Structure formats: structure tokens, C-alpha cells
Amino acid sequence: MIAPDDLAFQLVDSFASAPASPRTEAAPWRAAPPAPLGPAVEVGQEPDPGAPRLDLAATLQTRRANRVWSPEPLPAPLLADIIGEGVEADVEEWPDEQPYTPLEITVVAFRVTGLAPAVHHFDGLTRTARPVMELPPPEQRRSLTLQAEFGDAPAIVSVAVDLRTAEARDGGHGYRTLLTRTGAAVHTMWLAGVSHGLTGSAFAGFIPAAVRTPLRTDGTSRQQVFALALGYPPAAPPGGESAAP
């Protein structure tokens, strides 16, 4: 039987001896965006009617990953504010990367008032949502993610990146940069959500096979890398602690 490290060395050798693939301009490599299912809608700008925001220290003390939610829907303007904070932070911190590798936001709106129940392409700067994929039927609602419970969240925000362009521009460092940017953006969104009284968890994202065709995630020019499940916390059971684990 071949030892695992021999197998790894064989793979490295065969990659090293493979002819270099010619590099072309990055733009033509990009998979076409997912086909729109309906018109783009601007998500409302009305102020969040909820409780005042926690400050950063209280937010950090409160934050805890959670995978159980209230059935209550999320208001679309609040979700748009939260997504916008993550995207705007990325634009501020990484301005030179934006023309080449903008973060692509996809929102699975299971229960979002003001957004049709569908998977939307979401522009965090213009606050525009465009449906690009129908939701799976209710009996398969939990089929988009490996851990079924993320399918119970009112909303999943997923970030996709263009690995191919990043690799062409910066090699392996391009991949590391995209992971850093995506992690920062998702955690900015998560902390923004916690500061507004929401709960949820950052997680690995969609099952690739579930979104490959409808969202045109070819694994290179469009790859979903990180996600956030968000919603209101479940009500505390009568006379007890919060039902969250």
C-alpha cells in the first residue's frame, strides 16, 4: 500500500512537471453572473426600529456563535445595513483590490420582510437585491448547507470571490488576501448583527454542488468561501435561561 506522504509527493511532482498553463487577461475567465430571475429591487433605507446598538465592548462580550433562531423574520433594511458595514469596511481597507476582486454577496432570504423568499445577489454599496435562484422546496430547505440547522436561519449571507483573478495577479498571496478580506467582512457583519441584538454564526457556506449550476460557482472564478447565518435569538423558555445552546 502506498503511504500517504508518498502519495502527496507524487502529486507535488506531477503538478511541478505539468506544463505551465498560459496566463491570459483575467476578465475573460470570469464566469458569467448568475442569471437574474426577476428585477433588481432597492432595499428600503428606513432606520432600524429596534433597540439601540450595543457598543463594541458590549458586542464583544455578548458575541457567541449560535445555530438556533426565533422564527421571527429579519427586516430587510436591517440586514442591508449589516451587509453594507462588511462590504464598506472591505472597500475602505482594500481599495486597490476592488476593480479586480470585489467581494460578491449572495443572500438566501428564507424569512426576510421586504425581500422575496429567494436567493439574491446583493450589492452592499447600492443596497440592491436581485433574485438569482429559487429557494429549494420546503422539504429540501436544509439542503444548501452541510449542517442542516443553518437552513433554519431567517437569512444566510454568503461571500464569493474570484480566486482565478487573485491567483493571476498575486499568486498564492492573492488567495490568502481574499481569505483575510472575506473573514474580516463576514466578522464585521456578524458583530454588526450582534450589536443590533441578532444572533448567528459564521460558517463554511454552501455545499458546492448545491449552488454550482444556479449560481455559476465554477470553483475558480466564482467560489463561495465564507458565510453568515443570522436571525433573532429564540425566546427564553418560560422561567428559564435562553433556549440557545
Ligand SMILES: Cc1cc2nc3c(=O)[nH]c(=O)nc-3n(C[C@H](O)[C@H](O)[C@H](O)COP(=O)(O)O)c2cc1C
Ligand atoms: C473559517 C471558519 C469556518 C467555520 N465553519 C463552521 C461551520 O461550517 N460550522 C460550524 O458550526 N462552525 C463553523 N465555524 C465556527 C463558528 O463560526 C464559531 O467560531 C464556533 O462555533 C465557536 O464559537 P465561538 O466563536 O462562540 O467561540 C467556522 C469558523 C471559521 C473561522
